[in-house]
Amino acid sequence: MTDVDTGAQAPTEAQSSAFIADIPLKFGLVLEGVNFDEVDIETYKRWLIKGAQAELTSARMGKKATGITKLEGAAKEKALADFYAQCQENFTDAKAGKELTKAKGAKVSGAVATEALRLAKLMVKEHIKANGQKVGAYSAKEITEAAKKVLEGNKELIAKAEANLAARAGDVQSAKGMDLTALFGAKASSEEVKAKPKVPPKRKEKGEGQLSAKQASMVAPRKKPEHATAH
Numbered sequence: 001m002t003d004v005d006t007g008a009q010a011p012t013e014a015q016s017s018a019f020i021a022d023i024p025l026k027f028g029l030v031l032e033g034v035n036f037d038e039v040d041i042e043t044y045k046r047w048l049i050k051g052a053q054a055e056l057t058s059a060r061m062g063k064k065a066t067g068i069t070k071l072e073g074a075a076k077e078k079a080l081a082d083f084y085a086q087c088q089e090n091f092t093d094a095k096a097g098k099e100l101t102k103a104k105g106a107k108v109s110g111a112v113a114t115e116a117l118r119l120a121k122l123m124v125k126e127h128i129k130a131n132g133q134k135v136g137a138y139s140a141k142e143i144t145e146a147a148k149k150v151l152e153g154n155k156e157l158i159a160k161a162e163a164n165l166a167a168r169a170g171d172v173q174s175a176k177g178m179d180l181t182a183l184f185g186a187k188a189s190s191e192e193v194k195a196k197p198k199v200p201p202k203r204k205e206k207g208e209g210q211l212s213a214k215q216a217s218m219v220a221p222r223k224k225p226e227h228a229t230a231h
Contacts, residue, residue, distance in 0.1 A: 115161035120147035
């Protein structure tokens with residue numbers, strides 16, 4: 001029995017090592033199976049530069065890139081310096097293999113975000129101490145800004161914050177003597193302590209409860225006495 005030649009050829013070593021990727025386009029479209037080894041070298045370089053520019057100048061910027069063109073003088077110089085410093089930091093982290101941009105996931109609750117920032121602040125303070133410096137030499141604002149940077153580069157703090165909140169809730173439920181009736185007596189079962197559901201304020205219809213300028217200027221007519229005698 002002889003092998004049948006199907007005409008298919010095994011991929012060469014060069015083909016198997018080629019960089020092939022899908023390129024997301026606008027409007028949810030995707031250009032699939034782009035072989036970058038087939039792209040002209042100058043085009044390839046231009047794409048690399050544009051991609052690096054887009055990511056380095058947008059990741060982790062917050063409001064650093066907002067309104068710079070409208071500034072003047074020292075204010076503009078400072079804004080440009082802050083923007084450039086963030087680009088440099090992004091490049092350093094990118095070289096180290098850190099992910100600058102990440103797909104949006106589930107929204108983090110306020111409680112989790114607050115706890116994560118608290119953990120990041122503790123890390124910053126410990127780092128200051130470890131370097132032989134005084135924590136008090138830095139303002140609360142400086143500590144908070146530094147903590148935000150730490151939080152951006154250490155997303156695992158979000159998971160740790162969630163675990164901390166869950167553990168605290170468990171501790172409250174399992175703590176001895178944590179029974180409202182035992183703590184507050186009959187008052188704990190009364191209606192006065194029950195939280196009222198939040199009801200959005202009733203929206204007034206246009207003109208409801210408002211007097212026109214003409215109505216406001218009118219004086220109410222005086223009432224005639226009931227037993228007034230006609231003359």
